[in-house]
Amino acid sequence: MSFRTHLEQVVGQVEGAVACSVMGFDGIAIDTYQVNDPGLDLPAMLVEYGSILGKLKEAAAALQAGLVTEVSISTDRLSTIARLLTQEYYIVLALTPEGNWGKARYALRVAAPKVKAELG
Amino acid sequence: MSFRTHLEQVVGQVEGAVACSVMGFDGIAIDTYQVNDPGLDLPAMLVEYGSILGKLKEAAAALQAGLVTEVSISTDRLSTIARLLTQEYYIVLALTPEGNWGKARYALRVAAPKVKAELG
Numbered sequence: 001m002s003f004r005t006h007l008e009q010v011v012g013q014v015e016g017a018v019a020c021s022v023m024g025f026d027g028i029a030i031d032t033y034q035v036n037d038p039g040l041d042l043p044a045m046l047v048e049y050g051s052i053l054g055k056l057k058e059a060a061a062a063l064q065a066g067l068v069t070e071v072s073i074s075t076d077r078l079s080t081i082a083r084l085l086t087q088e089y090y091i092v093l094a095l096t097p098e099g100n101w102g103k104a105r106y107a108l109r110v111a112a113p114k115v116k117a118e119l120g
Numbered sequence: 121m122s123f124r125t126h127l128e129q130v131v132g133q134v135e136g137a138v139a140c141s142v143m144g145f146d147g148i149a150i151d152t153y154q155v156n157d158p159g160l161d162l163p164a165m166l167v168e169y170g171s172i173l174g175k176l177k178e179a180a181a182a183l184q185a186g187l188v189t190e191v192s193i194s195t196d197r198l199s200t201i202a203r204l205l206t207q208e209y210y211i212v213l214a215l216t217p218e219g220n221w222g223k224a225r226y227a228l229r230v231a232a233p234k235v236k237a238e239l240g
Contacts, residue, residue: 052175066195075186102222 006115007033010107016099018078021046021092022115025054040078046092049073053082053090083108085116126235127153130227136219138198141166141212142235145174150209166212169193173202173210203228205236
């Protein structure tokens with residue numbers, strides 16, 4: 001299976017999902033599957049969030065708070081949930097504020113090990 | 121009612137809750153109610169997370185992604201959910217990874233306007 005198939009599966013099973021992406025902490029997306037245009041510059045947003053995720057990962061490590069596994073950011077227009085795959089990559093799902101949050105976290109938790117396996 | 125009463129109510133109704141705090145983006149806690157010691161330097165962690173929240177708030181504003189309303193960070197040892205109250209303050213709840221996440225988000229959503237009212 002390709003990355004794309006996993007991303008499509010995540011987006012397909014979460015009500016309100018807008019896009020799903022496998023990204024590197026360097027800000028470069030490996031693959032993105034986008035279904036709706038929420039009127040936002042989503043790629044730019046994901047890159048910006050990615051740089052914040054990176055800082056956060058370092059901060060958490062320094063504090064020995066454990067390994068960061070998941071980070072979510074909600075605005076009044078969009079929610080994003082990111083799940084770490086490796087020290088270099090993460091999978092991120094964007095959904096509308098009315099979207100199914102519980103399902104989104106679950107879908108990412110299930111998809112993460114599969115996508116990780118593809119990263120080889 | 122005081123801040124403390126609201127914080128106690130949040131912690132009391134969420135399974136796995138460890139601490140709840142009203143904090144400023146300057147890193148100073150107005151009030152904290154802590155029930156369990158998860159073996160972490162929780163106050164230091166909350167301050168560190170707060171500075172990341174601040175950066176994130178700016179990034180989201182710059183991207184016109186809307187007003188950041190909620191941010192969560194999960195590690196393998198602790199989950200934290202922060203909900204913005206004003207441009208200066210936020211309420212944050214820490215819970216164990218096994219804690220009730222849905223209830224935690226709900227409790228913060230209900231408590232936020234009450235705590236905000238106390239901020240005057």
